[in-house]
Amino acid sequence: xxxxxxxxxxxxxxxxxxxxxxxxxxxxxxxxxxxxxxxxxxxxxxxxxxxxxxxxxxxxxxxxxxxxxxxxxxxxxxxxxxxxxxxxxxxxxxx
Numbered sequence: 001x002x003x004x005x006x007x008x009x010x011x012x013x014x015x016x017x018x019x020x021x022x023x024x025x026x027x028x029x030x031x032x033x034x035x036x037x038x039x040x041x042x043x044x045x046x047x048x049x050x051x052x053x054x055x056x057x058x059x060x061x062x063x064x065x066x067x068x069x070x071x072x073x074x075x076x077x078x079x080x081x082x083x084x085x086x087x088x089x090x091x092x093x094x095x
Contacts, residue, residue: 010045010075015083018076021068030084042089048081 019028027033030041040048054060055069056077072080 010078010082012079012082012086015079015081015086018080019083022080025064026084030087030089039089040084041087043084045078045081045085048084049077052077052080 016028019026022028023033025032025034025037026040030039030043032039051060052069052072055062055065056072058066060066069077
């Protein structure tokens with residue numbers, strides 16, 4: 001399986017610093033702060049890279065994400081994906 005550019009060698013701690021621009025909607029911890037934003041904590045890094053690159057290229061559009069993603073480098077995207085993917089989420093099934 002081919003991986004998107006930047007899937008390896010990403011820096012999660014650099015991503016944490018870069019995630020400051022994401023925290024208003026997605027939270028620094030990846031838990032959404034507004035109802036229209038998805039939770040991204042613990043999401044697969046390949047998925048996050050793919051989605052951010054789609055916003056950057058215009059393949060996927062959103063009034064806020066398209067503007068934010070257009071200025072992200074491949075390194076920024078990989079680092080952000082590594083940060084959010086590194087956050088552990090625990091789900092508890094009700095009994």
